[in-house]
Amino acid sequence: MTAMPNRPLADIASEHGLSDQEFDLVITLLGREPNLTELGIFSVMWSEHCSYKSSKRWLKTLPTDAPWVICGPGENAGIVDIGDGQAAVFKMESHNHPSFIEPCQGAATGVGGILRDIFTMGARPIANMNALRFGAADHPRTRHLLAGVVAGIGGYGNCIGVPTVGGETNFHPAYNGNILVNAMTVGIADTDKIFYSAASGLGYPVVYVGSKTGRDGIHGATMASAEFDDDSEEKRPTVQVGDPFTEKLLLEACLELMATDAIVGIQDMGAAGLTCSTVEMADKGGVGVELDLDRVPTRESGMTAYEIMLSESQERMLMVLHPGKEALAQSVFEKWELDFAIVGQLTDTERLVLKMDGATVADIPIRPLVDAAPDYDRPYDLAEQPAALSPVDSAPPNDLADALATIMATPDLADKSWIWTQYDYSVMADTIQPPGGDAAVVRVHGTGKALAISTDCTPRYCLADPRQGAAQAVAECWRNLTAVGARPLAITDCLNFGNPERPEIMGQIVGSIQGMGAACRALDFPVVSGNVSLYNETNGKAILPTPAIGGVGMLTDSAKMLKIALAEADQTVLLFGRTTGHLGQSLYLREIEGREEGPPPPVDLDIERRNGDFVRGLADAGHLQACHDLSDGGLIVGLAEMCLAGGVGAEIQAPLDDLPLHAWLFGEDQARYLVAVRSDAASDILAQAARAEVPTALIATTGGEDLTLRGAFTISLERLRQAHECWLPDLMAAPREETKATQ
Amino acid sequence: MRATIIVFPGSNCDRDVQVAIASVTGQKPTMVWHRDSDLPNTDLIVLPGGFAHGDYLRCGAIAAHSPIMKDVVRLAEAGTPVLAICNGFQIAIEAGLLPGALIRNANLNFICKPVHLRVENAHTPFTHMYDEDEVIRLPIANHDGNYIADAETLAALTDEARIVFRYCDGAGDVSEAANPNGSVMNIAGIANARRTILGMMPHPERFVDEALGSDDGRSVFGSLMGALS
Numbered sequence: 001m002t003a004m005p006n007r008p009l010a011d012i013a014s015e016h017g018l019s020d021q022e023f024d025l026v027i028t029l030l031g032r033e034p035n036l037t038e039l040g041i042f043s044v045m046w047s048e049h050c051s052y053k054s055s056k057r058w059l060k061t062l063p064t065d066a067p068w069v070i071c072g073p074g075e076n077a078g079i080v081d082i083g084d085g086q087a088a089v090f091k092m093e094s095h096n097h098p099s100f101i102e103p104c105q106g107a108a109t110g111v112g113g114i115l116r117d118i119f120t121m122g123a124r125p126i127a128n129m130n131a132l133r134f135g136a137a138d139h140p141r142t143r144h145l146l147a148g149v150v151a152g153i154g155g156y157g158n159c160i161g162v163p164t165v166g167g168e169t170n171f172h173p174a175y176n177g178n179i180l181v182n183a184m185t186v187g188i189a190d191t192d193k194i195f196y197s198a199a200s201g202l203g204y205p206v207v208y209v210g211s212k213t214g215r216d217g218i219h220g221a222t223m224a225s226a227e228f229d230d231d232s233e234e235k236r237p238t239v240q241v242g243d244p245f246t247e248k249l250l251l252e253a254c255l256e257l258m259a260t261d262a263i264v265g266i267q268d269m270g271a272a273g274l275t276c277s278t279v280e281m282a283d284k285g286g287v288g289v290e291l292d293l294d295r296v297p298t299r300e301s302g303m304t305a306y307e308i309m310l311s312e313s314q315e316r317m318l319m320v321l322h323p324g325k326e327a328l329a330q331s332v333f334e335k336w337e338l339d340f341a342i343v344g345q346l347t348d349t350e351r352l353v354l355k356m357d358g359a360t361v362a363d364i365p366i367r368p369l370v371d372a373a374p375d376y377d378r379p380y381d382l383a384e385q386p387a388a389l390s391p392v393d394s395a396p397p398n399d400l401a402d403a404l405a406t407i408m409a410t411p412d413l414a415d416k417s418w419i420w421t422q423y424d425y426s427v428m429a430d431t432i433q434p435p436g437g438d439a440a441v442v443r444v445h446g447t448g449k450a451l452a453i454s455t456d457c458t459p460r461y462c463l464a465d466p467r468q469g470a471a472q473a474v475a476e477c478w479r480n481l482t483a484v485g486a487r488p489l490a491i492t493d494c495l496n497f498g499n500p501e502r503p504e505i506m507g508q509i510v511g512s513i514q515g516m517g518a519a520c521r522a523l524d525f526p527v528v529s530g531n532v533s534l535y536n537e538t539n540g541k542a543i544l545p546t547p548a549i550g551g552v553g554m555l556t557d558s559a560k561m562l563k564i565a566l567a568e569a570d571q572t573v574l575l576f577g578r579t580t581g582h583l584g585q586s587l588y589l590r591e592i593e594g595r596e597e598g599p600p601p602p603v604d605l606d607i608e609r610r611n612g613d614f615v616r617g618l619a620d621a622g623h624l625q626a627c628h629d630l631s632d633g634g635l636i637v638g639l640a641e642m643c644l645a646g647g648v649g650a651e652i653q654a655p656l657d658d659l660p661l662h663a664w665l666f667g668e669d670q671a672r673y674l675v676a677v678r679s680d681a682a683s684d685i686l687a688q689a690a691r692a693e694v695p696t697a698l699i700a701t702t703g704g705e706d707l708t709l710r711g712a713f714t715i716s717l718e719r720l721r722q723a724h725e726c727w728l729p730d731l732m733a734a735p736r737e738e739t740k741a742t743q
Numbered sequence: 744m745r746a747t748i749i750v751f752p753g754s755n756c757d758r759d760v761q762v763a764i765a766s767v768t769g770q771k772p773t774m775v776w777h778r779d780s781d782l783p784n785t786d787l788i789v790l791p792g793g794f795a796h797g798d799y800l801r802c803g804a805i806a807a808h809s810p811i812m813k814d815v816v817r818l819a820e821a822g823t824p825v826l827a828i829c830n831g832f833q834i835a836i837e838a839g840l841l842p843g844a845l846i847r848n849a850n851l852n853f854i855c856k857p858v859h860l861r862v863e864n865a866h867t868p869f870t871h872m873y874d875e876d877e878v879i880r881l882p883i884a885n886h887d888g889n890y891i892a893d894a895e896t897l898a899a900l901t902d903e904a905r906i907v908f909r910y911c912d913g914a915g916d917v918s919e920a921a922n923p924n925g926s927v928m929n930i931a932g933i934a935n936a937r938r939t940i941l942g943m944m945p946h947p948e949r950f951v952d953e954a955l956g957s958d959d960g961r962s963v964f965g966s967l968m969g970a971l972s
Contacts, residue, residue, distance in 0.1 A: 422855070
């Protein structure tokens with residue numbers, strides 16, 4: 001048996017993150033005290049990261065079904081039908097804690113982990129996305145973290161040859177001590193070649209492939225389930241190190257073997273490594289497993305059972321093979337120069353039995369290990385909704401052009417090409433909408449179809465009102481997919497919050513899930529996969545509630561895809577959707593007035609759907625020259641972005657209603673789109689909108705090199721471009737000494 | 744045109760160039776694994792982009808010693824055309840097929856973006872469908888695309904018109920501002936003295952279709968088909 005340290009077991013359990021009650025339950029389930037290996041296994045399986053013990057009961061309320069859903073949450077990734085015998089396989093996952101401690105490796109292994117989730121299911125990954133949140137731009141660690149995360153994401157995705165096609169990046173002081181790195185991958189599989197993780201077949205061989213197991217990443221899942229404090233730097237040894245080259249080999253080897261009929265079930269080794277993959281495979285198949293740990297390929301000698309079972313070394317897979325296929329599988333993995341080892345077999349005991357040096361080092365009943373995992377009904381306080389803020393409560397700016405330039409340069413809105421030009425977004429030669437648009441679009445290779453992908457969340461909205469904010473995140477994602485002409489299919493999510501043991505944080509979680517659920521139901525946009533990341537706090541300060549949404553939609557004809565760019569003069573720009581001048585929680589209020597106040601813009605899901613369906617219909621009929629959803633910064637920012645993307649100016653028509661002009665320009669009302677149409681088509685389209693009961697307004701005519709509203713302001717595209725595109729490169733190029741001085 | 748693409752562990756543009764060549768020539772190239780020792784009969788050898796052996800040690804250094812490279816070098820020296828793109832260019836240099844070296848980009852970052860190139864020599868089997876001095880757009884996507892060579896090599900490349908592509912601006916000016924990665928003389932692609940081997944950092948296979956942003960890359964493959972069929 002594994003040697004026990006000479007200390008009270010309860011203390012060791014506590015250090016492993018198990019509560020007293022949880023430790024008592026372990027003893028009850030085993031009928032004896034656990035040894036250290038067993039204690040380690042229980043602790044990782046019952047960690048928040050693996051067990052979802054604080055969020056489980058709420059996650060169950062999310063809609064997960066639609067006629068096109070092939071596989072919802074619970075597997076390595078979600079799967080939706082995209083016709084012609086093909087499926088889109090996708091998931092988003094957080095790698096927040098490791099990325100804060102060691103940004104480059106943390107982000108890289110986040111990408112590696114999510115890629116494995118996708119190809120484990122038999123899908124070839126075709127696109128990576130991400131959702132990143134950093135602290136204040138002037139915080140001394142922000143540049144280091146940003147540069148490291150971007151290098152890590154790029155380094156991994158570029159090497160493996162899967163394009164990183166977009167994402168979103170926010171900055172806010174609430175992330176100073178706890179950045180968020182959420183990585184998403186989308187893959188394509190044939191619907192008759194999807195692989196699941198359930199193990200079955202008495203005596204069937206359990207096979208380990210990929211990299212060797214080392215001492216890295218031990219307790220990663222436990223670390224990801226605890227708050228940070230000033231000593232978190234010391235947790236660097238719990239961060240894994242990624243090797244994208246090995247992952248590329250593993251990807252090709254797995255897909256090669258999957259083309260045969262050798263595999264019964266397969267699961268990648270992610271959080272909690274060999275423990276989690278073995279237990280989940282066995283539990284899903286209702287079988288037992290016996291592993292001989294002496295056969296596990298290790299990087300160094302002398303590793304204990306505890307270390308082998310808890311290591312989070314990367315680029316490893318576990319599979320159950322059909323008997324007789326071992327030699328075939330071995331030849332594939334040897335071709336790709338990867339480790340291959342038969343490490344055990346399935347049994348009918350429903351127990352996890354680990355052997356080492358001829359002795360049994362762990363013996364745990366599997367079903368209770370999974371089913372008895374805690375399921376907490378934590379108390380929660382739903383925050384009161386902030387008082388309404390009328391447009392007239394906000395002062396007009398001294399100069400509208402200056403205000404626009406300021407907002408275009410704000411960190412949340414500024415051009416992010418400094419980031420995405422470090423990602424290979426064009427490898428695989430199917431990226432038809434690169435980063436920078438409303439959604440990225442990649443063709444389904446060899447077909448006329450394309451998938452649109454977007455990641456979205458506006459955390460300041462979620463803080464002010466978790467329900468509305470989370471509904472807004474889903475709605476904005478749906479809108480972004482619609483704006484490129486795609487039919488939204490389903491979402492994955494990364495629910496990032498603080499410590500759920502605090503009722504106000506638990507209230508954010510509950511409210512967000514309720515808001516998401518309502519939006520997903522109303523928009524037929526089910527949740528098919530995702531993860532939860534809690535304890536995103538440092539020294540008791542929580543992040544903004546950040547339910548990041550990753551959505552996937554489909555264009556049946558990729559030639560109908562829309563971009564945001566105003567490509568020529570004399571086009572007419574129309575607005576669809578109602579404008580009330582909602583300034584609560586707007587960028588205008590924050591950047592110009594220095595106030596983070598008021599309720600977020602309300603989301604009316606019926607209107608959202610009506611307006612979106614109408615726009616998609618126009619796109620499908622080929623009536624639109626360009627399309628852009630309106631979100632951060634409102635109408636004028638949306639129009640400015642369209643002008644900059646195409647290098648064409650616009651002359652704005654003064655609004656007919658009596659809203660304060662700055663509220664009309666900068667209000668962040670939802671369910672709105674700007675579209676460009678041929679001038680001679682405008683009246684017909686306005687009539688169509690009226691019939692569909694979609695509010696419209698004629699906004700602008702394209703042309704020239706300025707953005708102008710006669711009598712109010714004019715600003716050159718050159719000035720707008722300067723403001724929009726220089727902020728991030730300037731930040732990253734500033735001399736290092738400056739940063740040091742502020743530390 | 745029978746084309747053969749060498750697949751190294753870590754190659755990741757092998758399929759892309761296969762698709763591009765098939766779409767231009769109508770003939771699907773053969774894929775050959777790096778551990779094979781003999782090439783099939785072929786009109787063209789392609790060393791594709793990617794991260795062969797993870798770019799560990801030095802880009803292309805390990806791949807240059809793959810078993811298949813003996814036959815690649817033998818046939819290349821006998822005059823079989825070789826198209827070496829991005830990581831393939833790095834491998835070709837490490838294998839001694841082309842002079843100079845490719846080092847880390849001047850800004851130390853990976854750079855992925857479309858760039859303008861001026862066709863400096865339209866009299867090669869790879870470029871004869873372009874006009875001399877034509878300005879085209881192709882994407883770059885690399886961490887180590889910064890070309891350097893000693894003065895003697897640069898003089899030879901210049902005198903023998905072996906600089907095939909140079910980075911330029913949209914108007915065709917070869918300026919420092921238009922140089923994305925610090926390459927000496929804005930060099931983006933070079934040929935051997937016989938013009939049978941072309942090494943280039945930009946990816947012609949990614950711009951073979953207007954939907955991808957441009958089809959400026961098609962003429963590389965079209966030129967080869969014209970020259971080799």
